[in-house]
Amino acid sequence: MSALTIAGSDCSGGAGIQADLKTFTAHGCYGSSAVTALVAENTVGVQGVHPTPPEFLRQQILSVLTDIPVQAIKTGMLFDASLTRIVVETLRSHYGGSEKMPPLVCDPVCVATSGDSLLNPDATDVLIKELFPLAALITPNKSEAELLLSQGATSYPTIQTLDDMLTALTSLLSFGCGAVLLKGGHLVSTSGEVHAFAASRADVVSVQYDGCPLGENMEILQIGKQLDTMQVVVDMFQDRQSANVTLFVRPRIESESTHGTGCTLSAAIASGLALGRPMKQAVREAAVYTHLGIETATPLGKGHGPLNHMHTISQRILPVRTASNPTPFTRTLIQDNLDVWKAYVEHDFTVQLAQGTLPREKFLHFVKQDYHYLKYYARAYGLLAAKSTTFSAIGSATQTILNVLFEIKNHTAFCASFGITQADLESTEESPACTAYGAFLLDIGMQGDRPKLLMALLACLLGYGEVGLWITKLAKTNQRSFIVEGNPYRHWIEDYAGKEYQEAVRLGLELIEQVAADDPPSKARYEEWCAVWRRCAALEKGFWDMAMTEA
């Protein structure tokens, strides 16, 4: 989705195309921009304006529109009559009529938050007569509405009350735009007044409370609030199709961070429209976005600071999944915990096993404890099945249990070849390292959800796969004296490096990558997963320590 802003450039970044581009980005919308004037300004005021030559403004608009599909357009500061006229002409001739245009949100910027004038008087007439009829929405604030309505009529009364706003709204709508949002940020009302006003005009007025403890069926959220005397901001909205007027009401915030409020609001509406929202929904969501932008802003600069445009977005913890990196989650998990992963995979036990020098009794001790471990492992997959909510997930967990039961047969046969009977296996006392690891899996299975248990179970699956491939790779060039051919443990190495086991690894990888992609973890959740992964890697290392020290 893509939106174009036609507005001034605010070098300080809080208003103009800068605010618009930040707002588009925060809404996931691609932004382009035609600059009407460079404005040297900051939070204190305007230090200079360098208007763009009208023909170059036309060129910018056409460079965008002839190449990039645009689903919404907004205009901000247009500065003077000639630039305003160029915008009208360019849009009209490019689209060949307003009905073929994407929705145009016109913010009739006249004065900066700092009080500096941003529109030459000669432009107002062009704005009203030529641009407004192209606009799907205009978004004047109190003083802009007063200025616009004073054209023609020599003395328009100032807008002071909700009744004044309602009168002004109707007059503004008569300029021929699709809808009007009259912003009441410069008026003071209480929710009691809004309630009384809405009741007195119940024939046309409906009220929408947002981002505040007001609202239906939410008594529990309103305890201790003086609802009637609470100061609120009221924006009034009406479109040409309907006699109904909507009041968007939210709590007033005391804040100096209001530089670029109007730009941000109209850009947020344009984003909503570009994303396909109906006008009223786009307006409502944009009002909340802007409100929170003010409330969550960190003061910046010496005057009226900028809004926080980024409160609706958060940093992804994991890179997105792409063709060149199809396993971003596992890669990050391994990389972020490389110390424990290395200590596990490249353990003395695996190194001596790869060299064929591992004492037989150490290997046998390991194999006997592994028999006990596999019982825990199978039971943990039982818990995984119990925690699954789709037949496919239940099936995949169950299949792993069946695989373990099958593996146990091989295991027993393999042990028999070393002279260890089934009875020996069963009667071997369980080592604490085995109990620790096994019971930890069951604890995670009880404590957390399915993804968390998967993290625990996959440390074993993936680690043994890595050991198998690592040994095989090094053995090819006889690095570190690793051998496969002629190694007494060749069978074990080939099992884990083999096609069948690696297919299980592939499925396991696919499973956790899918989980992490479908339900991207927050920072806290990723850290929880890391903690589980680290514990399991450490318990795996402990398991091999046990083989090396106990036997």
Next chain:
Amino acid sequence: MSALTIAGSDCSGGAGIQADLKTFTAHGCYGSSAVTALVAENTVGVQGVHPTPPEFLRQQILSVLTDIPVQAIKTGMLFDASLTRIVVETLRSHYGGSEKMPPLVCDPVCVATSGDSLLNPDATDVLIKELFPLAALITPNKSEAELLLSQGATSYPTIQTLDDMLTALTSLLSFGCGAVLLKGGHLVSTSGEVHAFAASRADVVSVQYDGCPLGENMEILQIGKQLDTMQVVVDMFQDRQSANVTLFVRPRIESESTHGTGCTLSAAIASGLALGRPMKQAVREAAVYTHLGIETATPLGKGHGPLNHMHTISQRILPVRTASNPTPFTRTLIQDNLDVWKAYVEHDFTVQLAQGTLPREKFLHFVKQDYHYLKYYARAYGLLAAKSTTFSAIGSATQTILNVLFEIKNHTAFCASFGITQADLESTEESPACTAYGAFLLDIGMQGDRPKLLMALLACLLGYGEVGLWITKLAKTNQRSFIVEGNPYRHWIEDYAGKEYQEAVRLGLELIEQVAADDPPSKARYEEWCAVWRRCAALEKGFWDMAMTEA
């Protein structure tokens, strides 16, 4: 954190200050921008350039620097000698020396991706002699490096190989900048070549693989990849303090979405520096960011389309918690599921109870089943304790069990006042509606994690609190004939609207708001929570249906 870009304006939004501002925003960094020239361009080419008067460029830079603290600066297209010189002068005089400047990343933009020239030849000399010595880093690509190195030396050999790059890197460093990143995007290498090159220059060269299946201890992620012949991109990095050269290596991507690659990379580095990362880490992360920006881009426009600047961010599902809206999660949860919430809270049972007209036997049936329900409810809090990993969470779950056990005493006394004995309560057959709700709580407790179980448990706590307050509020003005005084169920209403119960509600709200704020849910996870919440609200409604129909 805040960063300033001094660069051209690309109306099509893919390069220039537009790419920079998007990149800053995607990194959570506040962006400001001084425009050196308006460029009318798109994905096909450059249609026109309107340079900024040098004095106005100075004014923009000063408007920013005199008001807004800036932790990193980047320069992009500087267009000609006079603009380049103004940048140097303004930064020098504002900071009074390069050592007091925030780090400056200089992207020596000479040519657009489309092939159009973006720097007048007279500017190169100023760039090298005056701007580079101020720069913490310069980021030329192959052709920019060739151009820069051909100054003075009349014929500099072209850069073709990794060895050429290494030679060029050293020469570039001698221009006096703090570090050089020589970008190899226009060269073709294989990972085998990189490996051989790194081995041959192991004295100075180290290699960093990123965003690709290359890397240590990750054999399981590399299966099926032809690693030696894989085409890669190599960027070379060296800083003045060290003889070591780092190669940043990642897979080459075939893509037309490369408009603004250089701008994006240097802006991402500036973001990293503004956020306090060391230079090498900032460069590495920026290279990955840019790489994924290309790989995840959606084609846009007829030529070289823009990168996806937004791949590192995601939309927050819930509004942030603020003073004006301290319960954004619960508010959203109720609002998004208003149908089931209303059906639960404003049930016939509660309405008739509030009116004092509820038949006694229906109330008694409810109370008897509630006795059974509370057993499930207490047990579910037992599971919650078992799923908690801090003493404070274990304690809070346990306290609720103690509260229920205490409530049961009241419950029994209350029932006795209606002539129901403890034995009656125990022997009452459990209704399916009670079993359904109770067993569902235990199922969620087994199936999911602590937050999910909290969602299930709080539907009951919050709903009864809402019923109590709602009845009390309406009764104040005798709406819907609700009464408290003289109501046979007055005791019940006052219990749930009362201070003690509402304090439990407050604690419950605080708990889930904290959970949602500390571990913000993904869309999938929020939907899971909603599903649990909806089920519980429906089961609550079912509980009251039971009272109305069975008794």
